Amino acid sequence: MNAVCLLSGGLDSATCLAHARREGFRCFALSFDYGQRHRYELEAARRLAQSLGAERHIVLPIDLRAFGGSALTADIDVPKHQSVEEIGTGIPVTYVPARNTVFLALALAWAETLGAGDIFIGVNAIDYSGYPDCRPEFIHAFETLARLATKAGVEGASRFRVHTPLIELTKAGIVKLASTLGVDFALTSSCYDPGETGRPCGACDSCLLRRKGFAEAGLSDPLEYPS
Amino acid sequence: MNAVCLLSGGLDSATCLAHARREGFRCFALSFDYGQRHRYELEAARRLAQSLGAERHIVLPIDLRAFGGSALTADIDVPKHQSVEEIGTGIPVTYVPARNTVFLALALAWAETLGAGDIFIGVNAIDYSGYPDCRPEFIHAFETLARLATKAGVEGASRFRVHTPLIELTKAGIVKLASTLGVDFALTSSCYDPGETGRPCGACDSCLLRRKGFAEAGLSDPLEYPS
Numbered sequence: 001m002n003a004v005c006l007l008s009g010g011l012d013s014a015t016c017l018a019h020a021r022r023e024g025f026r027c028f029a030l031s032f033d034y035g036q037r038h039r040y041e042l043e044a045a046r047r048l049a050q051s052l053g054a055e056r057h058i059v060l061p062i063d064l065r066a067f068g069g070s071a072l073t074a075d076i077d078v079p080k081h082q083s084v085e086e087i088g089t090g091i092p093v094t095y096v097p098a099r100n101t102v103f104l105a106l107a108l109a110w111a112e113t114l115g116a117g118d119i120f121i122g123v124n125a126i127d128y129s130g131y132p133d134c135r136p137e138f139i140h141a142f143e144t145l146a147r148l149a150t151k152a153g154v155e156g157a158s159r160f161r162v163h164t165p166l167i168e169l170t171k172a173g174i175v176k177l178a179s180t181l182g183v184d185f186a187l188t189s190s191c192y193d194p195g196e197t198g199r200p201c202g203a204c205d206s207c208l209l210r211r212k213g214f215a216e217a218g219l220s221d222p223l224e225y226p227s
Numbered sequence: 228m229n230a231v232c233l234l235s236g237g238l239d240s241a242t243c244l245a246h247a248r249r250e251g252f253r254c255f256a257l258s259f260d261y262g263q264r265h266r267y268e269l270e271a272a273r274r275l276a277q278s279l280g281a282e283r284h285i286v287l288p289i290d291l292r293a294f295g296g297s298a299l300t301a302d303i304d305v306p307k308h309q310s311v312e313e314i315g316t317g318i319p320v321t322y323v324p325a326r327n328t329v330f331l332a333l334a335l336a337w338a339e340t341l342g343a344g345d346i347f348i349g350v351n352a353i354d355y356s357g358y359p360d361c362r363p364e365f366i367h368a369f370e371t372l373a374r375l376a377t378k379a380g381v382e383g384a385s386r387f388r389v390h391t392p393l394i395e396l397t398k399a400g401i402v403k404l405a406s407t408l409g410v411d412f413a414l415t416s417s418c419y420d421p422g423e424t425g426r427p428c429g430a431c432d433s434c435l436l437r438r439k440g441f442a443e444a445g446l447s448d449p450l451e452y453p454s
Contacts (some may be wrong), residue, residue: 097335097378098377102344110294112325138375150360
């Protein structure tokens with residue numbers, strides 16, 4: 001069966017793609033060039049798609065900078081911290097408006113063209129509790145929408161399921177699952193603000209959560225952080 | 228109040244934008260360069276945004292051709308007919324997979340950045356009954372999704388309403404409404420397969436529906452059709 005798998009180049013989406021492959025899906029990996037400041041992520045996505053055996057990989061340009069509004073795309077500084085405890089609650093400034101709605105809508109367009117009824121997305125409601133579009137109720141609402149939105153859904157040919165295998169896992173749980181699935185951690189890129197060479201900053205929310213996840217999982221991260 | 232108004236350059240979306248202006252909204256018009264074969268439409272959108280007093284107009288490039296699957300974007304011929312009775316039932320080949328889902332998702336991204344809780348879309352369930360994403364149940368599902376997807380929705384700051392003022396109108400009804408609202412028909416472009424100069428073919432589904440609409444409304448269309 002064909003499935004569209006959203007792939008950012010980070011640890012979570014890589015684990016999600018590896019899971020979909022293990023479940024037996026032929027995976028069509030979809031990444032977005034949305035003007036993210038961490039361009040290195042797209043290189044990581046390309047390497048991961050190949051390494052994890054995706055059938056095909058599309059990097060779709062979509063310039064969300066036209067709308068502005070996030071530290072990941074606009075001229076707002078990515079927050080840096082000394083430790084994971086300093087990460088604030090609430091919706092962080094790295095939130096990109098309606099991002100997962102846009103990404104799932106485009107995944108749906110490709111899925112419909114492929115005749116695929118399955119979409120995989122590596123959202124996580126535990127460590128990213130500040131993002132409204134990472135919650136199970138959002139995913140369920142999108143599944144309802146997808147069935148009403150499409151030819152296949154209307155004709156009853158497809159049930160359009162959005163798979164979220166990581167949604168209830170902690171970062172440590174994701175690291176362990178990735179390890180079991182044979183994800184090459186060295187190919188993944190999690191940092192919101194990496195250097196030109198892709199070296200992680202070690203201090204943004206995403207780096208801190210990743211480092212905590214590896215520590216709690218008792219595994220070592222092959223990425224080199226500034227000391 | 229701010230509203231994001233989807234604007235294709237056609238008669239329906241122009242009427243929808245004129246209606247939103249009449250309702251007192253400051254309108255942020257959003258068009259998509261999605262690789263449509265009728266490029267002239269985007270010129271029409273630019274002229275209409277200006278003519279109808281939009282606050283701002285963005286034409287966002289988004290290459291749906293990467294996914295293929297429609298006569299409006301890919302290498303499938305646009306069907307031509309002798310009369311409106313020949314238009315088939317069911318979902319036409321001009322249907323672009325998940326188009327309105329993608330367009331509304333992007334409108335939502337802009338709305339969230341603008342702090343706007345209102346989106347206008349000129350969908351019509353009568354003459355476009357073949358398109359699943361023009362139906363009221365699809366629109367309602369999107370409103371539910373939008374409230375769950377966004378910071379403003381989660382914080383209760385916005386109710387996110389998707390306005391569809393044309394949804395129950397016939398094409399004749401839309402022509403009459405447009406006339407009342409002072410839409411300059413000469414600026415609108417409805418044809419799925421216009422010539423280089425934007426001259427309508429007169430024989431695609433969209434031209435036939437438009438011509439029938441003007442005839443039934445008892446108004447004359449300023450566009451010149453081949454005789």
